[in-house]
Structure formats: structure tokens, C-alpha cells
Amino acid sequence: MSAPERLPFRDPDLPLDKRVDDLLGRLSPDERLAMLHQYAPAVPRLGLAAFRTGSEVLHGVAWLGVATVFPQAVGLGATWDEDLVRAVAEATSVELRAFHYHHPPVVGSGATSLQAWAPVLNPLRDPRWGRNEEGYSEDPLHTARLGEAYCRGLAGDDPRFLRAAPVLKHFLAYNNEDDRCTTSSGVRPRVLHEYDLAAFRPVVASGAATGAMAAYNLVNGRPCHVSPLIADELRRWAEPTGHELFVVSDAEAPSNLVDPEHYFDDHAEAHAAALKAGIDSFTDHGEDSATPVGRLREALERGLIDQSDVDRAVRRQLALRFRLGEFDPGLDPYAGIVPEVVDCPEHRALAARAATESVVLLKNDGLLPLSGSPRVAVLGPLADALHEDWYSGTMPYRVTVAEGLRERLGDVVCVEGVDRIALRCRTSGDLLGGTAFDVVEWGDDVVTLRCAETGRHLTAEDGPLAVAQDVIKTWEVHETFRLEVDPAADGDTVLLRGVHSGRYAAVDPDGRVALTAETPETAERWHRELLLDGVGEARAAAAAADVAIVVLGNHPLINGRETQDRTGTALPESQEALLRAVAAVRPETALVVMSAYPYAVDWADEHLPAVLWTSHGGQETGRALAAVLLGDADPSGRLPQTWYRGDDELPDPLDYDVVKAGWTYQYHRAAPLYAFGHGLSYTNFAYSDLRLSTSEPAAAGAVEVAVTLTNAGPRSGTEVVQLYVRALKARYEAPILRLADFRKVSLAAGERRTLVFRLPAERLAHWDVATGGFTVDPGEYEVVVARSAREAVLTAPLTVTGPAPTPRALVGRETRAVDFDDYANTTLTDATRTTGDAVTPTDPTRPATLLYRAADLTGAVGVAARVANEGTGAARLEFHLADRPLAVVEVPVTGGRYAWTTVVADLAEAAGVAGVARVAEAGAAEAAGSVEPAGAAESAGVAGVVGVHDVWVTLHGDFRLSSFHFTETIAEQAFPSC
Known part of the structure; x- marks a missing residue:
């Protein structure tokens, strides 16, 4: 055999696909199979190094040691600055290259991976999501714009080689942590295409992304790791770019398909299904390749997959490795990156700018x-602390808020405002840990106990309790406790309970304290001695100052993180009490919320003169806040998500229907505390002269929107000009507003600039369930220039021309059950393990109701439906209009979840069961709630229906419906093509 360096795949002049084919052909079947695991082994005979997928680079290089730490992704989202986000990603990928070349891997063999697992494109639907910090925005367009910028910064500008290979997370509809591996996100077609897919589609179609990661959850009853959307959407979008996506699994998710999801009976079957669905790399069992590769080998031997399935995935991996320069080190433009780029002065400056x-x-x-030289007191548990989140790098230094202000003002008083206590054992009289603790409450009565002398945290990780942890940053947090008052003793007697284990502290015969007691009765009692009143100390500091800056918020690893959602949006009770106590003695109080997600700060908004928000902004957070507080920088951030009011009842976390549930600024009717896009400046901006190039575009056309922005204030400043659209008199439930474009503009005092936006009519489109595609309806719209989603400044009417939509065709055409216009008591589920969606009653004891508006029933004399009934009880399916029944069909037992059969009915026979149908119709109307017809149905007879009607379909009992169609012949069995 020729030397590896002389083989065709080493020839840089050959086309990429030829090189990949040559290398793939030289790999043995076993070598190819081994490449399907995250840790792909080296192939020495061909000169191939070991390859590992995935380095975490969400807002800087993570988990590899000291690196520049930029603001969290949600903080980058608040910048609304694509150029800045791209620059942050570029700096991150440069540092990743430095780790790749110059640092040994933290785990496993081979160099640090240049496949970058970022950005996260899940829109921030629910502010209680534990991973809220990882996304950019609640708006899909905003998310996509910043996501594309981050991808381009990671990938670099070379036309041939990638600096890093961005992987989009997490596909798809993933916004809850509690039970995330077993919960199903119900996403109907409109929500799927207008919201969840809309954040991913532009980024993939632009060619900026090189891969994607499947999400842990299920969508419509099917795990994302076997979703047909990987092929039908993701890969289809990428086809015009000339490069295939390399799709990876999330950690342990392939195993989850069997346990805990129980979607497949065995792991070989599950792994085969994931591979065939489009998973190219299995992140499973850590560095243990033998287990997942063994399962795939078994799948191959059982005929569940064939060699072409393996080759297809390996080919995608090899193509990516070529693009990363692995096989052309002499041509790789990034090979000269030196280790000194990590935390270099330029990156520090960029971190400060981003923060x-x-x-x-x-x-x-x-x-x-x-102004001037005020005496400032910086107060609160985050006044002199910066915390890393799970996907953060190790900060090279930390400039806290107190330190940032101290650098500028000199003498700044800093008080945390937390109690200092001692916990004395009732049995022995000894102090817990032999020390005093500062108690910080993070909400839901969860506290950390920090040694007053050393600053280390009490931890329960290894046996007996110990004061040992400097930084809280582990997958399982063992440093959180609850101090539960003993109801049988005085108010100063408490029980110490570990949050992670749920067990109580007890003392063994040797005097060691550990979390071993399962019940309060067997727990040790502790006398809580108050050594320092934190609120009192903060009040005194505030009273002696001219201004109080109170810094409150969350710890990124506690009460809201990966694997744990927040229970609400209120500030921790002790933090709220501290804020009110300080404001009572110092009215000149500014609240700084430092958090990974929104809080309901209603009281602060009503009573304080100033409120600010920052995410956990990385190493330069303190200098950034000092620059804004002191006026060195104009506050240019704008909210990337809605801040709801405290008394605003949010939808259920598992209700993914943003339209019907009323999520985000697009559909939430109640006035928020702070709107999406909100943010103030220190200067004043005036908007004028809104002009459209045409007021009557065609549905396939575009409009140029011009507006003049003037800095009418006394100082330079930055504004984010936001362009929204809305449909008027829509035939569907249209968004209140929808972001169509935005631009960040800096102007000197008195400066004026005319901005021109190109508004394609497709930005007005909605997903038409009747046709299965995006549609721009003719009719009236409005273009809105705004400071936020709740502060419109200028509006202009827009009329789209074109033919009116035709009625929905239900006769002679199969209609998917999920393509309804409205619904009640309905859950979306899988039709088969590999394809299709179906509907079933959420509560089988109540009818599920589906509404299909404006349907043409002319010529219908029968109906046929595809149903599956496992046999849990009586079931029937009803079709009716607003004022009369059409058909009632008894649903037989089919014998299995995926055992589908066709049931049929003659519409003329409905007259014989009219009484039953009318009773069912009344029940369906009651269950439907907000399900209302778009207009009055035309009068028609039961047999030989004519005209356009709103059609209701009602499911009684525990069965599933995948599709139906009205027939023009009696008892027609066959289903027509769509």
C-alpha cells in the first residue's frame, strides 16, 4: 500500500467529495462503525488521528480551563448587535484553536475538538426554563439573526477551511428541564413552522451552520433523536449550500430511547432507528465506545441497518474533518494560532464591550x-460576586460590581446583606464545621452556607459535611440546603436538610455530621445563633450613602439550570426583603438584576427610581455596569424576552402552543412589566418620516421601509430601531405584532440618519394548514416602527394584493388531523415510530374537538378516517357542522398503538343517529371552549352536502386519528394522495 501521505485523499487538489470517497473506501467496516461514536479512534495505518465531537463554546471556551468569558447567550441577545456577536464568536473560536493545538485534552484521546457545540437556537418561550441563559431571544427572527452571526464568527471567512464547526442546539421544541427526557412537546404545524423551525431554518439555509444536535425531549410523542424532521427539514434546508449537516446526539440520549422513554424494546433497535433518522454521531456512555458501537454492530447483524446507513454518517463526519483542515495542515490558515491568544488584551476588551x-x-x-462623586453603597448577594454557569469557561479574573465602581469612585462600601449565623449541635454543643456561616438564599428556601473566614461552601458531596468548595460548579450540586424550623421546639431550632439528597443532617457516634437521616424525627437539631443581621447592616450602609446600588438575582447553578426549571419568576424572598429595607432608608436606590432570566420586579418598578438588568456577564461585568451607572457608556441593551408581571398567570410550562397559550410578545395579551425589545437610553431619540416604497405590494413582492432617526438629546447614544408587522382582519389568529427587522444605530447629539429596511412580503406570511405551506394572504397589514413590542412610534398601512384564498378542500383529498385551525382537549402524538402525526383526546373521559374552517364540502356523500384503537374502551368519531351532524362512526379495536385501519360512513346514514349526534355536538361545543367558527355556516342538507362550512370533528374515547377525507362515492375506502 502507498504511504498515507501519498494516497488520493491527501491530495488537496482533488474535489472534496472525491477525497472523502477515497478515504471512506479505505476504511474497514469495523473502522467505519467505530467512527459513529463520539470518541472516534485513530486509524494509524492511514495516518488518521483520533477524533472527538463537541467542545462547548456557548459564550467562550468552556470546560478546558482558563479562557475569556463573555456574557451569557441571553446577554448577547440583549445587545441586538450581530457584528458584536460575530466578533465574540470569532474570539471564542480563535481560543478554541489555541486549545486544540497547544493544550492536552481534558478527557479522552486526541486533540480538543474543533466541532463547536453552539449556538443554542431554541427560542425562549418560557422565562422559567432552566436553560434560559443559553438562548438568545423569545423571537425566532431575532434568534436566527444572532445565531447566524455566532456561526459565522465560529466558522471564519476562509472559503475552504473552517476555524471551528458550529453545531446548532437543540433540535427541536425544547424549553423544559423537568422530566425533559420523557416529556413531549405538542407542536401543531403552525407553531412548528412559524416558531420553532423558524429559528433554525434561516441559519441552516444560509450555510453558516455545519451541524445540529438533537434534543432530549419528544415532539408530538416521538423522540427528537428519531424525528423525520431531521431529514425532512434540517437536511433539506442545507441541500442548496453544497454541504451536508453533521448531526450529533445529545449526551446519553440514544440510550434514553429505551430507558427511560421506552420508545423501543431494545438498544440495537433504538440505535438503528436513530442512525436511519439522521443521527451521525452517538454521544453515549462517555468514553466507552464499546457499548454503543456494539449496539450498532448488533443492529447491522440483525439487518436493522445496512452498510450504506453507516457509510452515509461516516461520510458526513469525514467531510467535516476535511473542512477543519485535519488533512491539509500545510494549507490550514488557522494553523498558526498561538496559545497567547487565550485571554489576550484584545479579547478582554471585547469582553468588556460585550458586557x-x-x-x-x-x-x-x-x-x-x-454624577459628581457620590458616596455609593453596593449591596446584595451579587454585589461582590460573579458566578460561572455550567457552560461557562473558567474566568481568568473577576471584576465584580463593587470592584468596578471602586475602580472609578475609590471608596465604595460593599455589604452583602446576608445573615451570618452559627449552627450549634443540640446533642454535642459543637458548632457545625467549627465556624460561622454567611447564609445566602436563592429562592424556594434554598440556601448556601459559606464559611465566614475562608469563603468556602459547606458541601455534602463526599460523606461527612465539610467546608470545602470554593466555587459551586458541578453537575450535581451538593452545596445547597434548607434550614427547616423544628415545629416541636423554639423558633431558633432548625433541621439541616440537603437539597440534592433530600436527607437531613445527623451526628454519628464518632461526632461526624452527614446527611444520613431520612426523616425529621431522626435528624439532628441545631440551634441557630444570629451573629450578624445582614439586612440591618445593609440598611446602615445605605443610610450613610448618597446612593445605594442593590445587586440581586440568581446563582446559575441553583434553582434554575440544566435539569431544573424555575418554579416562578419572583425574586428570592430574602432578596426582596433586603431591597425594600434598603429603599426605605435610601430612596436613591437603583436595583441591578443580575440573572439568567427575567424576574417579576413589580415592586421595584413602582417604588425605585432606577432598575437595570444584566445577564451573568463574565469577567468584565463590574466594569461594564460601572460604565453604564456612571454614564461613561449609554445603555444600549434591549430586552430579548418579555418580563411578565408577578400576578400574570403564565401558561403551563409544557404548553408549547405559543398561539393558543398566549406565549411571548406575539400572543400574550396582558400588558407586561417590561416588553420584548424594551430598554432606555440616557439620550432621547425622535422618529419621523416613515415612508413605504409602495403601499400595495404583491404577495411575492417586497417593500422598502424608510424612517428617519434623530438623536434629539444632549449626548451621544445608541438606539435599536425595531420594525414590526401585523395582519389586520386575519382569517387566522395572527400575532399581535411580529418582528420583521431591526438595526442598532449610534448617533451623536443632534445627528440624524435615514434608515432603509427591505421588507419582503414573505415576512407577512403565516403557515396555512389548509395548503401545508407558507402563505401571504391578500388584505390589510400594518408596518410598525417601535421602541419595543409595546411602544409603537410610527405606523403605516400596507395592502397586499392578490387573489383571495380558496376554501379548504376536504372532499377527495386526504386531510391530516393535525392540520386543524383550532382544537380543545387534544394531544398530538406519533402516527408511527418513524413518520406522521396523529391526535388523541388529552383526557379520554371528555371529547376532543378539532375545527377545520371554511371547508368546501360540495359533493360529499361519505367520510373515511384513519384510526388506531388499542382497545381501552368504547370509542366513536363524529363529524358535524355548526347546526347539524354529518356522520357518527364507531371506532373498532385495532389491536395496537400503530395498528391503523380505515373507518367509513355514509353521510346519509347520519339522519338515523341524529339524536346521538346532537347530544354529542352539545358536549363537543362545551369542551371546545374558545373553538369558534369563523363565520356562519351555509344551510345544507345532510346527504349531498354543498357549499363552504366550518367542520367539527369530535373524538370520544381513547383512540387516535391520523387523517380523514370526505368522499364523493358511498363508503369509499381508499385514501387519495394529498
Whole structure:
């Protein structure tokens, strides 16, 4: 055999696909199979190095050691600055290259992976999502724009080689942590295409992304790791780019298909299904390749997959490795990156800029910017602390808020405002840990106990309790506790309970304290001694100052993180009490919320002169906030998601229907505390002269929108000009507003600039369930220039021309059950393990109702439906109009979840069961709630129906419906093509 360096795949002049084919052909079947695991082994005979998928680079290089730490993704989202986000990603990928070349891997063999697992494109539907910090925005367009910028920064500008290979997370409809591996996100077609897919589609279609990661959850009853959407959507979007996506699994998700999801009976079957669905790399069992590769080998031997399935996935991996320069080190333009780029001065400056631009001024009654040389007290548990989140790198240094202000103002008083206590054992009289603890509450009565002398946290990780942890950053957090008052003793007697284990502290015969007690009765009692009143200390500091800056918020690893959703949006009770106590003695108080997600700060908004928000902004957070508080920088951040009011009842976390549930600024009717896009400046901007190039575009056309922006204030500043659209008198439930474009603009005092936006009519489109595609309806719309989703400045009417939509065709055409216009008591589920969706009653004891508006029934004399009934009880299916029944069909037992059969009925026979149908219709109307017809149905007879009607379909009992069609012949069995 020729030397590896002389083989065709080493020839840089050959086309990429030829090189990949040559290398693939030289790999043995076993070598190819081994490449399907995250840790692909080396192939020395061909000169191939070991390859590992995945490095975490969400807002800087993570898990590899000291690296530049930029603001969290949600903070980058608050910048609304694509150029800045791209620059952050570029710096991150440069540092990743430095780790790749110059640092040994933290785990496993081979160099640090240049496949970058970022950005996260899941829109931030629910502010209680534990991983809220990882996304950019609640809006899909905003998410996509910043996501594409981050991808381009990671990938670099070379036309041939990638600096890093961005992988989009997490596909798809993933916004809950509690039971995330077993919960199903119900996503009907409109929500799927207009919201969840809309964040991914533009990024993939642009060619900026090189891969995607499947999500842990299920969508419509089917695990994302075997979703047909990987092929039908993701890969289809990528086809015009000339490069295939390399799709990876999330950690342990392939195993989850069997346990805990129980979707497949055995792992070989599950792994085969994932591979065939489009998973190219299995992140499973850590470095243990033998187990997942063995399962895939078994699948191959059983005929569940064939060699072409393996080759297809390996080919995608090899193509990516070529693009990363692995086989052309002499041509790789990034090969000269040196280790000194990590945390270099340029990256520090960029971190400071990013942190500064991410600060959002939520309220300001004139307190800010601070002027002169005020005496400032910085108070609160985050006043002098910066915390890393799970996907954060190790900060090279930490400039806290107190330190940032101290650098500028000199003497700044800093008080955490937390109690210092001692816990004395009732049995022995000894102090727990032999020390005093500062108690920080993070909500839901969860506290950390930090040694007053060393700053280390009490931990229960290894046996007896110990004061040992400097930084809380582990997958399983063992440093959180609850101090539960003993109801049988005085108020100073408490029980110490570990949050992670749920067990109580007890003392063994040797005097060691450990979390071993399963019940309160067997737990040790502790006398809580108050050594320092934190609120009192903070009040005193505030009273002696001219201004109080109170810094509150969350710890990124506690009460809201990966694997754990938040229970609400309120500030921790002790933090709220501290804020009110400080404001009572110092009215000149500004609240800084430092958090990974929104809080309901209603009281602060009503009573304080200033409120600001920043995400956990990385190493330069303190300098960034000092620059904004003191007026060195104009606050240019704008909210990337809605901040709801405290008394605003949010939808259920598992209700993924943003339209019907009323999620985000697009559909939430109640006025928020702070709207999407909200943020104040220290100057004043005036908008004028809104002009459209045409007021009557065609459905396939475009409009140029021009608006003049003037800095009418006394100082330079930055504004985010937001362009929204809305449909008027829509035939569907249209968004209140929808973001169509935005631009960040900096102007000097008195400067004026005319901005021109190109508005394609497709930005007005909605997903038409009747036709299965995006449609721009003719009719009236409005273009809105706004400061936020709740503060419109200028509006202009727009009329789209074109033919009116035709009625939905239900006769002679199969209609998917999920393509309804409205519904009640309905759950979306899988039709088969590999394809299709179906509907079933959420509660089988109540009818499920589906509404199909404006349907043409002319010529219908019968109906046929595809149903599956496992046999749990009586079931029937009803079709009816607003004022009369059409057909009632008894649903037989089919024998299995995926055992489908066709049931038929003659519409003329409905007259014989009219009484039953009328009773069912009344029940269906009651169950439907908000399900209402779009207009009055035309009068028609039962047999030989004519005209356009709203059609209701009602499911009684525990069965599933996948599709139906009205027939023009009696008892027609066959289903026509769509």
C-alpha cells in the first residue's frame, strides 16, 4: 500500500467529495462503525488521528480551563448587535484553536475538538426554563439573526477551511428541564413552522451552520433523536449550500430511547432507528465506545441497518474533518494560532464591550447616570460576586460590581446583606464545621452556607459535611440546603436538610455530621445563633450613602439550570426583603438584576427610581455596569424576552402552543412589566418620516421601509430601531405584532440618519394548514416602527394584493388531523415510530374537538378516517357542522398503538343517529371552549352536502386519528394522495 501521505485523499487538489470517497473506501467496516461514536479512534495505518465531537463554546471556551468569558447567550441577545456577536464568536473560536493545538485534552484521546457545540437556537418561550441563559431571544427572527452571526464568527471567512464547526442546539421544541427526557412537546404545524423551525431554518439555509444536535425531549410523542424532521427539514434546508449537516446526539440520549422513554424494546433497535433518522454521531456512555458501537454492530447483524446507513454518517463526519483542515495542515490558515491568544488584551476588551452593550436600563427617573462623586453603597448577594454557569469557561479574573465602581469612585462600601449565623449541635454543643456561616438564599428556601473566614461552601458531596468548595460548579450540586424550623421546639431550632439528597443532617457516634437521616424525627437539631443581621447592616450602609446600588438575582447553578426549571419568576424572598429595607432608608436606590432570566420586579418598578438588568456577564461585568451607572457608556441593551408581571398567570410550562397559550410578545395579551425589545437610553431619540416604497405590494413582492432617526438629546447614544408587522382582519389568529427587522444605530447629539429596511412580503406570511405551506394572504397589514413590542412610534398601512384564498378542500383529498385551525382537549402524538402525526383526546373521559374552517364540502356523500384503537374502551368519531351532524362512526379495536385501519360512513346514514349526534355536538361545543367558527355556516342538507362550512370533528374515547377525507362515492375506502 502507498504511504498515507501519498494516497488520493491527501491530495488537496482533488474535489472534496472525491477525497472523502477515497478515504471512506479505505476504511474497514469495523473502522467505519467505530467512527459513529463520539470518541472516534485513530486509524494509524492511514495516518488518521483520533477524533472527538463537541467542545462547548456557548459564550467562550468552556470546560478546558482558563479562557475569556463573555456574557451569557441571553446577554448577547440583549445587545441586538450581530457584528458584536460575530466578533465574540470569532474570539471564542480563535481560543478554541489555541486549545486544540497547544493544550492536552481534558478527557479522552486526541486533540480538543474543533466541532463547536453552539449556538443554542431554541427560542425562549418560557422565562422559567432552566436553560434560559443559553438562548438568545423569545423571537425566532431575532434568534436566527444572532445565531447566524455566532456561526459565522465560529466558522471564519476562509472559503475552504473552517476555524471551528458550529453545531446548532437543540433540535427541536425544547424549553423544559423537568422530566425533559420523557416529556413531549405538542407542536401543531403552525407553531412548528412559524416558531420553532423558524429559528433554525434561516441559519441552516444560509450555510453558516455545519451541524445540529438533537434534543432530549419528544415532539408530538416521538423522540427528537428519531424525528423525520431531521431529514425532512434540517437536511433539506442545507441541500442548496453544497454541504451536508453533521448531526450529533445529545449526551446519553440514544440510550434514553429505551430507558427511560421506552420508545423501543431494545438498544440495537433504538440505535438503528436513530442512525436511519439522521443521527451521525452517538454521544453515549462517555468514553466507552464499546457499548454503543456494539449496539450498532448488533443492529447491522440483525439487518436493522445496512452498510450504506453507516457509510452515509461516516461520510458526513469525514467531510467535516476535511473542512477543519485535519488533512491539509500545510494549507490550514488557522494553523498558526498561538496559545497567547487565550485571554489576550484584545479579547478582554471585547469582553468588556460585550458586557457593556448587554446591560439594559429598564427604568430611570433621573437617578442615572450618577454624577459628581457620590458616596455609593453596593449591596446584595451579587454585589461582590460573579458566578460561572455550567457552560461557562473558567474566568481568568473577576471584576465584580463593587470592584468596578471602586475602580472609578475609590471608596465604595460593599455589604452583602446576608445573615451570618452559627449552627450549634443540640446533642454535642459543637458548632457545625467549627465556624460561622454567611447564609445566602436563592429562592424556594434554598440556601448556601459559606464559611465566614475562608469563603468556602459547606458541601455534602463526599460523606461527612465539610467546608470545602470554593466555587459551586458541578453537575450535581451538593452545596445547597434548607434550614427547616423544628415545629416541636423554639423558633431558633432548625433541621439541616440537603437539597440534592433530600436527607437531613445527623451526628454519628464518632461526632461526624452527614446527611444520613431520612426523616425529621431522626435528624439532628441545631440551634441557630444570629451573629450578624445582614439586612440591618445593609440598611446602615445605605443610610450613610448618597446612593445605594442593590445587586440581586440568581446563582446559575441553583434553582434554575440544566435539569431544573424555575418554579416562578419572583425574586428570592430574602432578596426582596433586603431591597425594600434598603429603599426605605435610601430612596436613591437603583436595583441591578443580575440573572439568567427575567424576574417579576413589580415592586421595584413602582417604588425605585432606577432598575437595570444584566445577564451573568463574565469577567468584565463590574466594569461594564460601572460604565453604564456612571454614564461613561449609554445603555444600549434591549430586552430579548418579555418580563411578565408577578400576578400574570403564565401558561403551563409544557404548553408549547405559543398561539393558543398566549406565549411571548406575539400572543400574550396582558400588558407586561417590561416588553420584548424594551430598554432606555440616557439620550432621547425622535422618529419621523416613515415612508413605504409602495403601499400595495404583491404577495411575492417586497417593500422598502424608510424612517428617519434623530438623536434629539444632549449626548451621544445608541438606539435599536425595531420594525414590526401585523395582519389586520386575519382569517387566522395572527400575532399581535411580529418582528420583521431591526438595526442598532449610534448617533451623536443632534445627528440624524435615514434608515432603509427591505421588507419582503414573505415576512407577512403565516403557515396555512389548509395548503401545508407558507402563505401571504391578500388584505390589510400594518408596518410598525417601535421602541419595543409595546411602544409603537410610527405606523403605516400596507395592502397586499392578490387573489383571495380558496376554501379548504376536504372532499377527495386526504386531510391530516393535525392540520386543524383550532382544537380543545387534544394531544398530538406519533402516527408511527418513524413518520406522521396523529391526535388523541388529552383526557379520554371528555371529547376532543378539532375545527377545520371554511371547508368546501360540495359533493360529499361519505367520510373515511384513519384510526388506531388499542382497545381501552368504547370509542366513536363524529363529524358535524355548526347546526347539524354529518356522520357518527364507531371506532373498532385495532389491536395496537400503530395498528391503523380505515373507518367509513355514509353521510346519509347520519339522519338515523341524529339524536346521538346532537347530544354529542352539545358536549363537543362545551369542551371546545374558545373553538369558534369563523363565520356562519351555509344551510345544507345532510346527504349531498354543498357549499363552504366550518367542520367539527369530535373524538370520544381513547383512540387516535391520523387523517380523514370526505368522499364523493358511498363508503369509499381508499385514501387519495394529498
